[in-house]
Amino acid sequence: MQKEYKYLKNAFRVYQDSISDEMEEKWLRRQAEWKKSERTEREKALLQQKQSLMKKFEMEIEEQKKMVQKSSFLIDKAYQKEKEDFRKRHEEDLEKIRILNEKIDALEEELKEKNETLNAIASSLHNTEMELQHEKANAAETEKTVLQRIAAVEEKCRLNMNTLAEENLALRRKLIEKNEEILNERAQRSVIL
Numbered sequence: 001m002q003k004e005y006k007y008l009k010n011a012f013r014v015y016q017d018s019i020s021d022e023m024e025e026k027w028l029r030r031q032a033e034w035k036k037s038e039r040t041e042r043e044k045a046l047l048q049q050k051q052s053l054m055k056k057f058e059m060e061i062e063e064q065k066k067m068v069q070k071s072s073f074l075i076d077k078a079y080q081k082e083k084e085d086f087r088k089r090h091e092e093d094l095e096k097i098r099i100l101n102e103k104i105d106a107l108e109e110e111l112k113e114k115n116e117t118l119n120a121i122a123s124s125l126h127n128t129e130m131e132l133q134h135e136k137a138n139a140a141e142t143e144k145t146v147l148q149r150i151a152a153v154e155e156k157c158r159l160n161m162n163t164l165a166e167e168n169l170a171l172r173r174k175l176i177e178k179n180e181e182i183l184n185e186r187a188q189r190s191v192i193l
Contacts, residue, residue: 023082023086034075038071041064041067041068042064
């Protein structure tokens with residue numbers, strides 16, 4: 001967008017300069033043509049003056065004066081019209097430039113806002129990534145701790161099961177011995193009776 005802005009600015013400068021140069025060149029060309037034409041007409045009148053009577057000469061000079069005045073008037077009128085047209089075009093161009101400058105300002109403001117939004121999003125994304133990494137590290141540490149606790153509990157259970165199995169075996173032996181004693185006592189009682 002900044003390249004487009006610079007391009008538009010330069011293009012309008014060139015456009016303004018070219019219009020001004022073009023109008024000046026046209027006027028100088030017309031002025032030169034008019035002067036050339038006038039000089040030719042005068043030389044012609046001088047040649048005719050040499051070959052004609054004084055009265056005819058005066059009449060022709062008067063006619064030439066009228067023609068020059070008319071031509072001068074027409075050229076001046078055409079110049080004034082062209083000058084007015086140029087002024088109007090110049091005002092229109094200035095208005096166009098003003099509108100384009102407003103658009104450029106609006107685009108620059110919009111670009112600034114979008115850059116600010118992008119910077120905020122980038123900052124938020126960076127913070128989120130940092131939090132995510134922190135949470136991942138915490139989760140990994142928690143998982144490690146949980147696995148260690150599970151392993152400790154499993155080891156404790158295994159030891160308890162071994163202990164309980166040994167105690168159970170010992171109790172069975174005692175129970176068997178006790179049962180044998182009871183059976184022996186009963187057997188002895190029944191023999192006595």
